[in-house]
Amino acid sequence: MSEKEKDVVVTEKVVSEADELPKTIVRRVVKDKLSQLSKDSEVNVLRESLQGFCESARIFIHFLSATASDVCKESKRQIINAEDVFKALEEIEFAEFVAPLRTSLEEFRRKNAKRKSESLKAKEMNKKGKMKEPPVTNGGGSEEEDEDESSEE
């Protein structure tokens, strides 16, 4: 009886959805890969098998995080960075992931740098625009400028 109760406890140990990866996105990754692998015909994926993919990915994150944390500690630091994650991947025998991940990270860094410089430029333009606008109390000159601006729009 007690063993059955234990079994029930194990099966009822369900992870809440908020702690899992979103199924729709996992499903998209699986479907995209399958369409690459079998271009001729459509492949079906049973819903219950998606659960296996989600759970596997969640445990992968746990495993990789714990390993990256150990790598970080060995370097006597407290903040896990990207390099710690790359070393951890090599330790858990996923070294083949490191190269494409580095490429992906470089791409993200470039895009991020672009966005930052663009937003900085936009801010500077706004500031300059505000400084150019003369005070409202003056006469015809300012009105003409306003009209010009509105016609440009």
Add this chain to the structure above:
Amino acid sequence: MKRPGTYSGILSGGISGRTGPHLLPLARIKKIMKKSSDDVKMITGEAPIVFSKACELFIEEITKRAWNITLQGKRRTLCKEDVASAVITTDIFDFLVNLVSDSAKSEES
């Protein structure tokens, strides 16, 4: 390190286009990371991004191996037993063996 502008830009880019560096939500990944161990307290802004892409590659790897098993069985529907077999037959997926055995036990009961 909190950079709200950075994240909001990435999320919109990642979800709207497949050319984005990642698809999986960074906040959810951070949550799972912090639950993995008490030692995981502080992570840089880039770490969840690397994790997101690593997860994608991992899911693709399992998919490829499970699909091979589906093909060997001359089927066109990938089922969870194919995923379980892929885990069991691949050395680097040893850390998932407990997950597979738990789900097998639950089926038997």
